[in-house]
Amino acid sequence: MGKRHFTSSLSQAFGRFASKPFPAIVQHIINASYVKLMGLDMSEFRTPASYPTLNALFTRALEQPRTFPEDPNVLISGVDALITDYGTIEEGRAYQIKGMAYSIEKLFGSHHAEAAKSVDGGEFMNFYLSPKDYHRYHMPMTLHIHSLTHIPGKLYPVNFPLLRNKKELFIENERVIIECTDEKNRKHVLVLVGALNVGKMVVTFEPRVRTNSEIREPQHYTYDDLTLSRGELFGWFEMGSTILTFSQKGAIVPEVAINQKVSFGDRVGYLQ
Numbered sequence: 001m002g003k004r005h006f007t008s009s010l011s012q013a014f015g016r017f018a019s020k021p022f023p024a025i026v027q028h029i030i031n032a033s034y035v036k037l038m039g040l041d042m043s044e045f046r047t048p049a050s051y052p053t054l055n056a057l058f059t060r061a062l063e064q065p066r067t068f069p070e071d072p073n074v075l076i077s078g079v080d081a082l083i084t085d086y087g088t089i090e091e092g093r094a095y096q097i098k099g100m101a102y103s104i105e106k107l108f109g110s111h112h113a114e115a116a117k118s119v120d121g122g123e124f125m126n127f128y129l130s131p132k133d134y135h136r137y138h139m140p141m142t143l144h145i146h147s148l149t150h151i152p153g154k155l156y157p158v159n160f161p162l163l164r165n166k167k168e169l170f171i172e173n174e175r176v177i178i179e180c181t182d183e184k185n186r187k188h189v190l191v192l193v194g195a196l197n198v199g200k201m202v203v204t205f206e207p208r209v210r211t212n213s214e215i216r217e218p219q220h221y222t223y224d225d226l227t228l229s230r231g232e233l234f235g236w237f238e239m240g241s242t243i244l245t246f247s248q249k250g251a252i253v254p255e256v257a258i259n260q261k262v263s264f265g266d267r268v269g270y271l272q
Contacts, residue, residue: 018058019055024049027051027054028048030054031048032049034048038131038132044062044064058131058135058237058238059135059202059236060134062136066231068230068265071270072230073270074270075141075271076230076264076265076268077127077262077264077266078137078140078231079134079136079138079243079264080129080263081128082128082261082262083125083127083128083256083258083259083268084127084259085126086126088122088124089104090120090121091120092104092116092117092120094244096168099164102170103171104116107171107177108177109177111218111220112147115179118248119187119189119247119249120249122248122249122250122251122252123246123251123253123269124244125244125256126242127245128242129242129243135238136233136235136236137235137236138231138233138234138264139229139230139231139232140190142182143182144180145179145223145226145227145228146180146181146223147179147221148177148206148223149176149177149219149221150174150175150209150218151218152211152215153171153175154172154173155174155196156172157196158173158193158241170193170242173194173195174193174201174211174212175192175193176209176211177189177191178190178191178203186248187247187251188247188251189245189246190244191245191246192237192241192243193244194241195242200212202235202237203235204234205228208221251271252269252271253270253272254268255267255268
């Protein structure tokens with residue numbers, strides 16, 4: 001892989017600014033301005049002035065836990081996001097947005113070629129996190145984690161103009177592929193997609209993942225005994241981005257609509 005793309009350099013520079021603690025009065029102005037500019041709803045979080053950096057505000061934790069449906073077979077949204085597309089994976093292809101298909105084998109990379117075959121004919125859902133959303137991500141169901149691959153790449157924005165006009169946007173961007181099975185041994189793949197100004201994608205169970213760094217080649221990790229429960233935190237974006245989910249045929253039934261706003265803990269389908 002060649003030299004760093006300009007989007008990575010821009011994002012790294014923004015990340016340095018966002019991670020810098022300014023004097024209290026300056027930081028208060030920065031945080032308050034961001035909350036107002038983006039229209040953040042801070043009702044579930046601490047006051048903006050209490051966060052020591054802009055990045056701490058971006059990656060803020062909930063002050064009160066969200067509640068989930070009691071039925072363990074209900075599939076929940078793991079994030080606060082907008083559903084930009086969903087549907088059936090046909091002939092190894094999913095959609096970044098209506099009319100813009102891409103190859104999931106290319107998206108997943110060589111370490112997950114078998115997983116791409118396993119989920120063909122199944123369901124995909126795209127969750128877009130805007131800069132004003134809660135940026136932490138949680139498990140949509142209880143899953144056994146088998147492997148993870150960090151694939152370095154560019155950091156184009158994942159907003160609607162680019163989703164509609166740039167082919168294979170998800171494939172060009174930096175991403176983290178997480179291969180899993182559910183409690184009935186059906187395959188699921190979660191993909192974290194980087195975007196402009198996302199200085200990092202943090203994965204709590206894999207500290208070796210260092211996104212938007214000097215790493216140029218895919219890094220692959222495997223796990224023998226790692227299970228995360230529905231609703232469990234597994235990381236966060238710094239700024240907004242996208243999570244893609246792919247499920248084996250017959251595993252889930254989505255209950256969402258395109259352009260539907262969902263919150264972490266909301267019902268988005270069920271396990272069959």
